[in-house]
Amino acid sequence: MPYADNQGIRIHYQIEGEGPPLVLQHGFTQSVRDWYLAGYVDALKPAYQLILIDARGHGGSEKPHDRAAYTWPIPVYDVMAVLDHLHLPCVHFWGYSMGGEIGYGLAKYAPERIYTLLIGGSHPYASSWGTAFRDVDGTDPAAFLATFEKRLGTSLTPEAKARMLDNDLQAVAAAAQDRPSLEDVLPTMTMPCLLYVGEADGAFLRVQEGAKRMPNVTYVVLPGCHHGGAFYRADLVLPHVTKFLQAVHP
Amino acid sequence: MMQAWPKPKHLGPEYGAQFSDPSVASAYRFRPPYPDEVYTLLEGLLVDVPRLVLELGCGLGEIARRLATQTDRVDAVEPSHAMLALARTLPGGGRQNVHWFCCTAEEFAYVPG
Numbered sequence: 001m002p003y004a005d006n007q008g009i010r011i012h013y014q015i016e017g018e019g020p021p022l023v024l025q026h027g028f029t030q031s032v033r034d035w036y037l038a039g040y041v042d043a044l045k046p047a048y049q050l051i052l053i054d055a056r057g058h059g060g061s062e063k064p065h066d067r068a069a070y071t072w073p074i075p076v077y078d079v080m081a082v083l084d085h086l087h088l089p090c091v092h093f094w095g096y097s098m099g100g101e102i103g104y105g106l107a108k109y110a111p112e113r114i115y116t117l118l119i120g121g122s123h124p125y126a127s128s129w130g131t132a133f134r135d136v137d138g139t140d141p142a143a144f145l146a147t148f149e150k151r152l153g154t155s156l157t158p159e160a161k162a163r164m165l166d167n168d169l170q171a172v173a174a175a176a177q178d179r180p181s182l183e184d185v186l187p188t189m190t191m192p193c194l195l196y197v198g199e200a201d202g203a204f205l206r207v208q209e210g211a212k213r214m215p216n217v218t219y220v221v222l223p224g225c226h227h228g229g230a231f232y233r234a235d236l237v238l239p240h241v242t243k244f245l246q247a248v249h250p
Numbered sequence: 251m252m253q254a255w256p257k258p259k260h261l262g263p264e265y266g267a268q269f270s271d272p273s274v275a276s277a278y279r280f281r282p283p284y285p286d287e288v289y290t291l292l293e294g295l296l297v298d299v300p301r302l303v304l305e306l307g308c309g310l311g312e313i314a315r316r317l318a319t320q321t322d323r324v325d326a327v328e329p330s331h332a333m334l335a336l337a338r339t340l341p342g343g344g345r346q347n348v349h350w351f352c353c354t355a356e357e358f359a360y361v362p363g
Contacts, residue, residue, distance in 0.1 A: 006282045074280045081282040111265045191260040
């Protein structure tokens with residue numbers, strides 16, 4: 001498996017297709033596999049060079065169990081490490097949920113590396129996942145699941161539960177971090193942005209609030225979708241993504 | 251895989267302003283370091299005497315502070331006060347042959363020697 005290194009931590013990535021480079025960054029407890037499962041990879045690889053990245057603690061990347069290894073904004077710089085490793089100065093970046101937070105982080109900490117941003121189900125305001133998982137170290141899968149569902153405000157489907165339990169729960173529990181607000185970056189985000197969110201996503205109002213302050217955004221609401229479900233609705237998401245990317249990079 | 255893309259149109263002064271934020275400067279310690287090849291390349295360019303280095307947009311002076319150990323003088327230019335304040339405190343930041351300038355590249359007037 002191909003890896004980049006960020007200060008001694010191996011970050012796994014996967015390349016598919018050829019064309020303008022488009023990074024795909026999954027959400028908390030997901031991995032590159034979810035982009036394949038949802039159908040995004042097959043749909044996009046004929047036109048783009050997809051760079052799928054496993055966030056540290058997830059998928060094929062290294063999985064430290066200490067929380068300090070995941071201090072914000074380290075996950076943002078893990079993306080930079082992959083881009084450096086591949087000699088890619090500038091890319092389209094698409095992140096969902098936690099991956100979207102990394103997208104806002106790139107706009108804040110490494111704006112020179114992104115050509116456009118595509119963000120799903122994610123807002124730049126302060127988040128408190130670290131506080132939510134303060135007493136959860138991942139050694140008890142039931143406690144982990146209960147905390148996660150409480151945080152999401154919805155119950156997971158049996159399939160989603162199975163995918164989640166496939167993680168190194170001690171690593172992903174450590175990866176759950178509080179993040180400071182990045183809202184001051186919003187007015188500076190003049191690059192083309194596509195922002196989408198499920199109508200029933202618990203973060204809907206904050207996503208919408210952020211969208212109002214982004215100067216160059218295409219904002220899309222997915223009817224009836226909640227946070228976990230929206231990711232898997234490639235049928236709803238892809239038409240917006242392909243239209244957006246074709247407009248900025250024909 | 252190197253891409254030869256034009257500089258994205260959105261990269262203007264409002265973007266540069268992000269680097270004035272102290273939280274961005276303090277986050278730099280998490281950035282992936284430059285590969286050793288960068289220093290090999292730069293050191294290979296140091297052929298004249300005295301050995302002078304001008305770095306524009308030096309950030310925390312990662313390159314400036316390292317090259318200072320084997321050159322006569324390094325002039326490091328960076329418009330972010332937050333970056334330079336931190337750079338001065340890092341290893342090599344107080345060396346006598348490193349000169350920090352808080353201004354843009356366009357504002358910097360270089361007088362050799």
